[in-house]
Amino acid sequence: MPEGALEKKKEKAKREEERKKREQQWLEKHSELTPFRDKNGDLNWRTPNGLIYGQGSAHGDRRKHVLEHTKPNHSKPKHSVFKGEETEVFAMIDEAWSKRGTPSPSKGRDTYVIDMGRKIGTKGERKIKIVVERGTSEIVTAYPVR
Secondary structure (H helix, E strand, C coil), X not given: CCCCHHHHHHHHHHXXXXXXXXXXXXXXXXXXXXXXXXXXXXXXXXXXCCCEECXXXXXXXXXXXXXXXXXXXXXXXXXXXXXXXXXXXXXXXXXXXXCCCCCEEECCEEEEEEECCCCCXXXXXXXXXXXXXXXXXXXXXXXXXX
């Protein structure tokens, strides 16, 4: 190995370790879901940035629906999977929500596609698609996209 190459390699590894540590600290700080009851008495969960995971979907509630994107589903032709642990998914989505721009309206819902600037999907996806009920922060789904 050429002189200095080992030093550069060590420095790069150190920077990557520091980046991962900062990312983990952010995730730990922002990964809490706070339970609350809506006006109908239904149990919902709110993220630090205001996303609301409520009741609905075939899975029972939107948290469970979103967590379906933490594992492959070979029965679906299109099904993207988040990279990382289940516990990190809500924090990643909440981070994306904090970076959202103008929504694209579609079928009574608002859709946001947020570039995360890093790989967040198992197939190299770098963006998260978040769909909420129109004009609200009530999440319908979220998953990695290219």
